[in-house]
Amino acid sequence: MTATEPSVSLAGRAPARPARPRLAGPSRAARTRRKWYEIIGLTAPALIVFTVFVLAPMAFAVYYSLYKWSGYGWPTDFRGLDNYIGTYGAFRDKIFLDGLRNNAIILVGSLLVQGPLALGIALLLNRRFRGRSVFRLLTFVPYVIAPVTVGIMWQLILVRDGTLDTLMSRVGLGGLITGWLANTHVVIWTMLFILTWQYTGFALILFLAGLANIPHELMEAAAIDGASWWQTQRRITIPMLGSTIRIWMFLSMIGSLQVFDVIWVASTPAVRSLGASNSMATYMVDHGFTEREWGYGNAVAVILFFISFIAAVIFQRFVLSRDIEAPAKARRRVKN
Amino acid sequence: MRIKRRSGAVLALVATTVLVASGCSSGNSGTGTNTSDLYKNPVTINWWHNANQAGPLQTFWQKVADDFHALHPTVTIKISAIETNDLQRNRIPAALLSGNPPDLFQSWGGGEIADQVKAGYLKDITADTKNEVASMGPAANIWAVGGKQYALPFDFGIEGFWYNKDLFTKAGISSPPTTLDELNQDVTKLKQNNITPISVGAGDKWPAAHYWYNFAVHDCSAAAITNAATKQDFNDSCFVKAGDDTKTFIATKPFQNDFLATPGQQGANSSAGLLANGKAAMELMGAWDGGTMQTLTPDQKEPSFLSWFPFPSTSGGAGGNVQMGGGDGFACSNKAPAECVELLKYIDSPDVEKAFAATGAGIPVVKGAEAGLSDPVLQTIAKATQSAQSVDLWLDTQFGSTAGTAMNDAIVAIFAGSGSSQGVVDALKKATSR
Numbered sequence: 001m002t003a004t005e006p007s008v009s010l011a012g013r014a015p016a017r018p019a020r021p022r023l024a025g026p027s028r029a030a031r032t033r034r035k036w037y038e039i040i041g042l043t044a045p046a047l048i049v050f051t052v053f054v055l056a057p058m059a060f061a062v063y064y065s066l067y068k069w070s071g072y073g074w075p076t077d078f079r080g081l082d083n084y085i086g087t088y089g090a091f092r093d094k095i096f097l098d099g100l101r102n103n104a105i106i107l108v109g110s111l112l113v114q115g116p117l118a119l120g121i122a123l124l125l126n127r128r129f130r131g132r133s134v135f136r137l138l139t140f141v142p143y144v145i146a147p148v149t150v151g152i153m154w155q156l157i158l159v160r161d162g163t164l165d166t167l168m169s170r171v172g173l174g175g176l177i178t179g180w181l182a183n184t185h186v187v188i189w190t191m192l193f194i195l196t197w198q199y200t201g202f203a204l205i206l207f208l209a210g211l212a213n214i215p216h217e218l219m220e221a222a223a224i225d226g227a228s229w230w231q232t233q234r235r236i237t238i239p240m241l242g243s244t245i246r247i248w249m250f251l252s253m254i255g256s257l258q259v260f261d262v263i264w265v266a267s268t269p270a271v272r273s274l275g276a277s278n279s280m281a282t283y284m285v286d287h288g289f290t291e292r293e294w295g296y297g298n299a300v301a302v303i304l305f306f307i308s309f310i311a312a313v314i315f316q317r318f319v320l321s322r323d324i325e326a327p328a329k330a331r332r333r334v335k336n
Numbered sequence: 337m338r339i340k341r342r343s344g345a346v347l348a349l350v351a352t353t354v355l356v357a358s359g360c361s362s363g364n365s366g367t368g369t370n371t372s373d374l375y376k377n378p379v380t381i382n383w384w385h386n387a388n389q390a391g392p393l394q395t396f397w398q399k400v401a402d403d404f405h406a407l408h409p410t411v412t413i414k415i416s417a418i419e420t421n422d423l424q425r426n427r428i429p430a431a432l433l434s435g436n437p438p439d440l441f442q443s444w445g446g447g448e449i450a451d452q453v454k455a456g457y458l459k460d461i462t463a464d465t466k467n468e469v470a471s472m473g474p475a476a477n478i479w480a481v482g483g484k485q486y487a488l489p490f491d492f493g494i495e496g497f498w499y500n501k502d503l504f505t506k507a508g509i510s511s512p513p514t515t516l517d518e519l520n521q522d523v524t525k526l527k528q529n530n531i532t533p534i535s536v537g538a539g540d541k542w543p544a545a546h547y548w549y550n551f552a553v554h555d556c557s558a559a560a561i562t563n564a565a566t567k568q569d570f571n572d573s574c575f576v577k578a579g580d581d582t583k584t585f586i587a588t589k590p591f592q593n594d595f596l597a598t599p600g601q602q603g604a605n606s607s608a609g610l611l612a613n614g615k616a617a618m619e620l621m622g623a624w625d626g627g628t629m630q631t632l633t634p635d636q637k638e639p640s641f642l643s644w645f646p647f648p649s650t651s652g653g654a655g656g657n658v659q660m661g662g663g664d665g666f667a668c669s670n671k672a673p674a675e676c677v678e679l680l681k682y683i684d685s686p687d688v689e690k691a692f693a694a695t696g697a698g699i700p701v702v703k704g705a706e707a708g709l710s711d712p713v714l715q716t717i718a719k720a721t722q723s724a725q726s727v728d729l730w731l732d733t734q735f736g737s738t739a740g741t742a743m744n745d746a747i748v749a750i751f752a753g754s755g756s757s758q759g760v761v762d763a764l765k766k767a768t769s770r
Contacts, residue, residue, distance in 0.1 A: 274754065
């Protein structure tokens with residue numbers, strides 16, 4: 001296979017091998033056995049924890065989702081796949097499908113808005129100027145604040161006749177005022193705005209870390225060759241930031257599919273129940289806990305899991321693959 | 337679940353309750369308390385109630401706990417005060433399911449307590465609380481299942497419109513409306529004077545749903561409500577009519593802007609906050625609203641401009657002079673020590689109930705304790721509760737939380753303009769099959 005092994009493969013197996021003096025110590029079989037004991041011994045605690053706290057609850061969720069169950073006592077009323085595709089199942093529930101659409105809006109919106117925005121800010125903040133660290137700090141602040149606080153803060157700002165409405169009418173934009181948190185056609189965009197406000201800082205942290213890893217010599221070389229600042233960014237910085245951007249896209253995607261806290265706090269139960277702002281996760285809690293449809297809530301949880309899982313697998317297979325496989329290939333090359 | 341307020345029925349009920357109680361005392365449920373063990377060993381009682389906002393009720397419960405501990409030093413009481421909806425919908429069900437429930441916790445009666453009893457979560461207190469039940473009359477029946485008592489109420493009152501007398505005067509309204517037509521005229525007058533007629537906390541869903549409930553109990557016969565609660569039969573046309581009436585009322589635009597984003601009772605921007613701070617003239621709410629508003633004004637006092645009138649009568653309904661209300665009680669989990677029942681009885685003793693009445697946070701259920709009410713508004717509500725022909729429990733509590741929440745969602749859709757009268761009935765049928 002590789003350059004280091006031909007002598008073995010050509011000469012056949014043990015007979016051709018020069019008789020090595022036996023090392024004092026365990027035999028090869030014993031060493032293999034010991035290696036396996038080590039592997040099992042070292043991974044067992046993690047495997048047990050993973051099984052008990054991740055795999056088993058997942059299996060239970062699938063099991064519960066097949067029942068009509070109010071959460072009191074043990075589930076007994078078996079309904080098969082009714083909670084998924086029955087007349088009143090999730091895939092026939094308009095509000096759940098609205099939640100799915102809202103997740104999609106947040107996912108695409110986050111990728112299209114947060115990414116370019118954070119990239120732009122990161123490139124600006126990567127230049128040397130006075131007070132750079134202060135600016136860096138300030139752009140991280142929204143990400144550091146707890147989501148519940150963010151939700152309450154924006155709720156107070158966006159409430160009718162609140163800070164934003166007052167500001168808008170002062171500058172003559174009073175005609176544009178609407179129920180930011182009450183207008184069922186607007187509220188999901190309000191949520192996207194709040195999420196963008198909060199999570200752009202997260203993308204920014206990643207991008208700045210990625211930028212710090214790009215060797216300065218490359219920029220200097222480009223500058224000597226007469227490349228403008230913009231050309232340097234476009235031809236060198238952004239391509240070299242590729243793996244960071246792809247990782248961020250992955251995290252943002254999963255985060256968007258599972259978004260819960262800001263929506264839970266900033267939009268009222270009524271607005272959520274109308275399908276205007278609910279995500280799959282808020283829908284799950286609203287139904288599973290509040291309506292006491294535990295079987296159904298578990299079905300929604302399973303759907304949410306599979307959508308996230310499939311999205312993650314596809315993304316890893318087609319987009320992240322070069323970042324994951326590239327180091328492995330590189331290692332193999334070094335070995336040769 | 338409809339309780340007739342006729343004295344004959346009351347007597348019959350009390351008599352039945354006592355009979356059932358004495359009948360049970362020899363059975364498995366009525367073992368009673370082994371008094372010799374009581375207060376011997378140190379016990380801790382975990383008590384969950386819903387007075388989560390600092391105020392007179394929260395102080396009062398702490399005093400009750402302290403006083404009880406002083407009377408019985410072996411009993412230590414640990415209180416957790418949790419927001420009411422969270423407590424009812426999430427915390428109590430989760431705690432009961434986990435097998436580690438609080439000992440004494442808030443109970444709202446109706447379909448919910450029936451579910452809890454069916455799963456065997458609650459202590460049968462029939463034998464121990466005979467005297468307390470006899471002292472409070474029919475209200476206690478809402479906390480009984482199959483003739484056995486599983487919790488005791490400490491507060492029961494009907495709901496109605498809390499209103500701002502000053503704003504009514506300003507709009508030229510001399511006396512509160514008694515019919516729906518009069519209410520509509522008053523709404524028009526208030527709007528002409530640039531006053532928001534009614535605040536509704538539709539964001540929390542149930543405050544909006546209560547309009548539909550009130551129309552339903554006026555439009556439906558007692559039998560239709562009972563069939564809905566016990567047999568999940570929602571086919572009576574009165575439930576569609578309730579939706580139509582709600583729609584017609586919303587069409588008069590009596591509410592504040594953005595009501596879908598307005599919470600019911602949290603913060604000055606809530607519907608209770610709007611009324612308490614003079615930004616709206618009325619709010620349809622239960623008897624606790626005065627206590628809620630007290631926590632939402634700058635000076636932490638109940639506004640002096642407040643008064644109250646019952647939900648006005650509608651024309652052409654089958655329900656007659658029916659009012660809807662509810663109350664709060666406490667239940668002991670089946671794992672609770674016997675001292676829990678003693679604490680519950682202590683809460684429902686005449687003196688403690690009288691002191692509860694004095695906090696202004698609700699209307700006491702123990703007869704004679706209403707003498708402790710100093711608040712004129714609560715006195716009005718107590719009188720109206722007594723004089724109502726019959727009283728229904730909140731429909732969502734009565735129908736149980738699954739159907740109740742689905743119903744509320746569908747009613748909110750009517751408020752948002754996207755729902756229909758038939759939609760509420762469909763949602764009710766759908767919820768019972770999921």
